[in-house]
Amino acid sequence: MCMVWGKKxxxxxxxxxxxxxxxxxxxVSIKYATSPIQIYTTINPNVEGESAQEMYAFLRTNTAQxxxxxxxxxxxxxxxxxxxxxxxxxxxxxxxxxxxWYVEFLYRGSYLQYPHGVIRLNQNxxxxxxxxxxxxxxxILTP
Numbered sequence: 399m400c401m402v403w404g405k406k407x408x409x410x411x412x413x414x415x416x417x418x419x420x421x422x423x424x425x426v427s428i429k430y431a432t433s434p435i436q437i438y439t440t441i442n443p444n445v446e447g448e449s450a451q452e453m454y455a456f457l458r459t460n461t462a463q464x465x466x467x468x469x470x471x472x473x474x475x476x477x478x479x480x481x482x483x484x485x486x487x488x489x490x491x492x493x494x495x496x497x498x499w500y501v502e503f504l505y506r507g508s509y510l511q512y513p514h515g516v517i518r519l520n521q522n523x524x525x526x527x528x529x530x531x532x533x534x535x536x537x538i539l540t541p
Contacts, residue, residue, distance in 0.1 A: 443503055445474040449532040453501065454478040456528045456535060461499060468493070468538075469501035470510030485510060490520050493538070500524060502534040 444450060457467060457479045464482070469475045472483035486493065486500075490512065503511060517524050517536065528535035 443471075443506065443532060445471055445478075447532070449530045450474075451478075452530050453528065453533040453535065457481060457499070457501075460527070465498040466494070466496045467499040467501060468497045470503055470506060471501075475501065486512065490516060490523060493523075498538055500536040500538055502536065504529075504532055504534060 454475075457475070458481075461467065461479070461481055463480075467475050467479070467481050467483045468486045469483055470485060472485050475481060475483040484494065484497065486497075487510075500512075500517075502514070502517060504514075507513070523539055524536040525539055526534055527537050
């Protein structure tokens with residue numbers, strides 16, 4: 399025997415299913431919005447924290463207005479220091495000629511920056527001039 403559903407019968411089945419889906423999404427959204435989320439990590443450091451502000455103050459005081467600063471967070475460098483900045487990648491030999499300073503995130507590893515060992519192996523190119531608990535600043539020396 400074949401049962402034919404009419405348009406009205408289909409609605410009675412479809413609407414509760416849609417309602418259950420909406421409630422499920424709402425419940426997950428509320429749980430996500432109210433759960434504590436760690437925003438700052440070693441990959442995403444606190445660029446507004448006390449050690450970052452100390453680093454920005456050093457750059458504002460000790461760099462020229464037209465100096466370029468290479469850093470994994472170039473937007474925040476520009477925002478807080480009003481200095482031109484750029485991201486870097488690849489080999490040290492590919493460092494743009496116009497870059498005067500390099501900011502290293504001490505706990506970031508090699509994400510969006512040179513691996514820490516590269517800086518130590520190229521001490522003829524990088525002179526450390528500032529260091530706090532989270533950041534190191536290097537003056538880039540011309541080869």
